[in-house]
Amino acid sequence: MAPVAVSRTQEATAPAAAPAEPKQSLSDLPKEALNRVWRGNAEGTIKLDAFPDYWTKTDEESLLKKRQYVKEHLALTFRYWGKMGFNEGAAGHITVRDPILHDHYWMNPFSVHFSSITVSKLVLVTPEGYVHPTLGAQLPINAAGYWIHSAIHKARPEINSIGHCHSVHGKAWSAFGRPVEVTNQDSCLFYDNLAVYKSFGGVVLAGEEGARIAAALGPKNRCAILQNHGLLTLGDTVDEVGYYFALLDKQCHVQLMQEAAEANGIKKNLIDPVDAAFTAATLQHPTAVHFSIKSELDLIAEREPECLK
Known part of the structure; x- marks a missing residue:
């Protein structure tokens, strides 16, 4: 079956009506998305910095610090996924x-x-898909992980991180081959940001299937439902990937509950696309997504410091 990308998260069509007017306007808000969601003191001395001061520097010392930061946050994100119950055998x-x-x-x-x-x-993987001979742990890696991720990294060079695993609610909802609907504020994170790969080719053991998944994602979507398989998320950082995935799994759970209620005669209401787009313009900003998971990662670092070694 050929892959099909579905980027709209609203499948239901509303009765014909005049175009909705947004209840709020971005023109009245700070240009930087993150600055819309926090406030400091009147003097302006309270700051909110997303990343360390070396994050954008290119000297050797700064890059080595950034590498360590990236590895620490990868380990922390896996610990978070473990707490969410996402581990499933050797998958993920x-x-x-x-x-x-x-x-x-x-x-x-x-x-x-x-x-x-x-x-x-953590293992460092070469462009050819092999374990690096000197840097990182000398341990085997998941072949499907290489085939899926390498194809997406190639197709989307602006993306720095990709995550996939077989979470329970993601697997359950994926069987329908449908996007989740925008029914609450959190789900606006997936508004016009979610693809559905309407195919299942078995365990991914070759590059062709990875390339088809990459094509289904398209040029901008950062989230995908892989039919009969699970979920997949992309991001500028591993923090973004970790949060997108966890929230998408939760929204799959919400959707399953809503479907059950609707089957018993309780009608659900979808968020108007105008309001969803307004909310998404802030929630989907990479730095805002980073802060959405920060408290979880900070808690793990505090309680499980051994994961940083």
């Missing part, structure tokens, strides 16, 4: 681009539980 993988070797990717080793991932267990 996250890749994140190395800040120094841009065509290399850090990822988890094969069949190691998400909740036991540490920085020292």
Whole structure:
């Protein structure tokens, strides 16, 4: 079956009516999306910095610090996924681009539980899909992880991180081959940002299936439902990938509950596309997504500091 991309998250059609007017306007808000959602003191001395001061620097010391940061946040994100119950056998993988070797990717080793991932267990994968001979852990990796992720990284060079695993609610909803609907504020994160790959070719053991998934994602979507398979998310950072995935799995759970209620005669209401687009313009900003998961990662770092070693 040929892959089909569905980027609209609203399948239901409303009765014909005059175009809705937005209840709020972006023109009245700060240009920077993150600055719309927090406030400091009147003097302006309270600051909110998303990333360390070395994040955009290119000297060797800064790049080495950034590499360590990326690896730590990859380990923390896996610990978070473990707490969410996303581990399923040997399935599941996250890749994140190395800040120094841009065509290399850090990822988890094969069949190691998400909740036991540490920085020292992370594997650096070469462009050819092999474990780097000197950098990173010398452990095997998931072949499907390479085939899926390498194809998407190639098709979407602006993306630094990709995540996929077989979460329960994601698997359950994926059987319908439908996007989740925008029925609450959090789900606006997926408004015009979600693809459905309407095919299942079995365990991904070759590059062709990875390329078809990449094509179904299209040029802008950062989230996908893989029919009869599970979920997949993309991001500028691994933090973004981790949050997108967890929230999409939760929204699949919400959707399943709503479908059950609707089957018993309780009609659900969809958010108007104008209001969904207004909300998405803030929620989907990469830095805003980063802060959405920050408290979870900070808590894990505080309680499980061994994962940073």
